[in-house]
Amino acid sequence: MGFWTRVRLPSTPFERVLESVMFSAFFFCYTQGRQNLQVCSRQEYGWRSFVIIHGCKLIRRTVYIKILFQMVTAIIDKKAACVMLEKDYNRNIETNQNIGNAVDIGLYHQWEVINSMKYDYLIVGAGLYGAVFAYEANRKGKKCLVVEKRDHIGGNIYCEEIHGIQVHKYGAHIFHTSEKNIWDYVNQFAEFNNYINSPVARYQDELYNLPFNMNTFSKMWGITTPQEAKDIIAGQIADLNIREPKNLEEQALSLVGRDVYEKLIKGYTEKQWGRDCRELPAFIIKRLPLRFVYDNNYFNDRYQGIPVGGYTKIVEKMLNGIEIRLNVDYLAHRQELEGVADKIIYTGMIDQFYDYKLGVLEYRSVRFETEELAMENYQGNAVVNYTDSKIPYTRIIEHKHFEFGQQPTTVISREYSREWKKGDEPYYPVNNDRNNGLYEQYRELAAQEKKVMFGGRLGGYQYYDMDKVIMAALEMCRKELGNCNM
Numbered sequence: 001m002g003f004w005t006r007v008r009l010p011s012t013p014f015e016r017v018l019e020s021v022m023f024s025a026f027f028f029c030y031t032q033g034r035q036n037l038q039v040c041s042r043q044e045y046g047w048r049s050f051v052i053i054h055g056c057k058l059i060r061r062t063v064y065i066k067i068l069f070q071m072v073t074a075i076i077d078k079k080a081a082c083v084m085l086e087k088d089y090n091r092n093i094e095t096n097q098n099i100g101n102a103v104d105i106g107l108y109h110q111w112e113v114i115n116s117m118k119y120d121y122l123i124v125g126a127g128l129y130g131a132v133f134a135y136e137a138n139r140k141g142k143k144c145l146v147v148e149k150r151d152h153i154g155g156n157i158y159c160e161e162i163h164g165i166q167v168h169k170y171g172a173h174i175f176h177t178s179e180k181n182i183w184d185y186v187n188q189f190a191e192f193n194n195y196i197n198s199p200v201a202r203y204q205d206e207l208y209n210l211p212f213n214m215n216t217f218s219k220m221w222g223i224t225t226p227q228e229a230k231d232i233i234a235g236q237i238a239d240l241n242i243r244e245p246k247n248l249e250e251q252a253l254s255l256v257g258r259d260v261y262e263k264l265i266k267g268y269t270e271k272q273w274g275r276d277c278r279e280l281p282a283f284i285i286k287r288l289p290l291r292f293v294y295d296n297n298y299f300n301d302r303y304q305g306i307p308v309g310g311y312t313k314i315v316e317k318m319l320n321g322i323e324i325r326l327n328v329d330y331l332a333h334r335q336e337l338e339g340v341a342d343k344i345i346y347t348g349m350i351d352q353f354y355d356y357k358l359g360v361l362e363y364r365s366v367r368f369e370t371e372e373l374a375m376e377n378y379q380g381n382a383v384v385n386y387t388d389s390k391i392p393y394t395r396i397i398e399h400k401h402f403e404f405g406q407q408p409t410t411v412i413s414r415e416y417s418r419e420w421k422k423g424d425e426p427y428y429p430v431n432n433d434r435n436n437g438l439y440e441q442y443r444e445l446a447a448q449e450k451k452v453m454f455g456g457r458l459g460g461y462q463y464y465d466m467d468k469v470i471m472a473a474l475e476m477c478r479k480e481l482g483n484c485n486m
């Protein structure tokens, strides 16, 4: 026999006190009824915190007071915390000194509850890939459990609202695709606005439109016609006379000439990779599209926009009605979790899954410095690239412009590119020969897995735009579940 309820965390101090009194009364009644009691509080979705009470047996009054204290502290601190008692509490309660450590106890005993259930799919990671798979599997009547090590869903497309502004916490995300079916698919979950990405590059005090187009060339050389621009670029390339580019610098110079390279490519690329362009391999830049039209639309795709109200809502809708456990690292609880489902969809890092036994795959990471400013408009554009090597950051994102925000304040994020090391957020895979070879070896290991399937940008060690992640997840759905919602 059990009891399960969810209570939204109250927001005012008065509501919090009221809530604590309510819990107090609830616990008291329940313990008096000599029933087995399990208490757990956790964060979920955009709700700051939930308290879940799941009960069955008896607890002692002293323990009850300790739990109550933990509950109130968790509520006041607005933290995710769990307190769960063992079924066989009588034997353990005397020795269980850990009762003060609510989170540990919660996580430890949660597995008892999970283990008594059986799922068709355990989905590791509540990012876009995991969410698409979970949504489709759920629609097919499959029972899914999603575990996510962060304290929120959404993976890297997660948005956090700050004073009405959707802040792209893990970097600016613009949805763009040429695939009508993917555009229709994602539009089921959100309404998209008509944002068009038109970044601006700042080199010292000069501003240039991106991508490289007639607006850029006109500003750079004071010219007006495409032919003039073509002649200048061709002249610069001919003067350099680079036959076989030996590094990224020579490659870029041979494609766009000296002016565009020095003002708009060199500094930015060196900051991105943390190395001089002459030390970087030529293959990083395969081509540099030059547009001889006055068009600042960065993407060539037919469909583009930003979901009104942010990306998190998309993932929230996808995961609606599906069991999610936040703050749960699959790898830290592998033993408890691997038996709970028939199959596992793993969207974390593939090398970490194998404890890096073949070697470590490399990434570039980014540090975001986010600041709220008491002004309406900081830079007049969502994305400004800083192409001068003396400025330490690569870009400043002003989030409100993604949604044409009219708020009285603004939020900006400076992006600092940096080397990735274990423990950092892995953002961009470094797909050079060494890493691609290593990934292939991991992929061979993965192919031997009976019940684990790898997916997403970390599972596949590949930079995927969002539309490509949705396509890849739907492809996995088709293989696993048959025809899907397209």
Ligand SMILES: Cc1cc2nc3c(=O)[nH]c(=O)nc-3n(C[C@H](O)[C@H](O)[C@H](O)COP(=O)(O)OP(=O)(O)OC[C@H]3O[C@@H](n4cnc5c(N)ncnc54)[C@H](O)[C@@H]3O)c2cc1C
Pocket (backbone or CB within 6 Å): 124, 125, 126, 127, 128, 129, 130, 147, 148, 149, 150, 154, 155, 156, 157, 170, 171, 172, 173, 174, 175, 176, 328, 329, 330, 331, 347, 348, 349, 366, 427, 428, 455, 456, 457, 458, 464, 465, 466, 467, 469
């Ligand atoms: C800086 C940046 C900017 C981008 N901009 C764009 C853009 O403008 N347009 C575009 O289309 N795409 C963009 N992308 C790509 C986009 O972010 C990805 O396509 C998408 O987020 C990938 O989804 P995913 O589910 O594969 O991975 P993720 O979003 O990384 O989700 C994986 C989830 O798994 C969780 N996880 C990992 N390991 C474990 C574990 N052991 N246990 C439990 N949970 C775990 C992680 O915490 C994470 O939440 C950008 C990417 C970056 C890095």
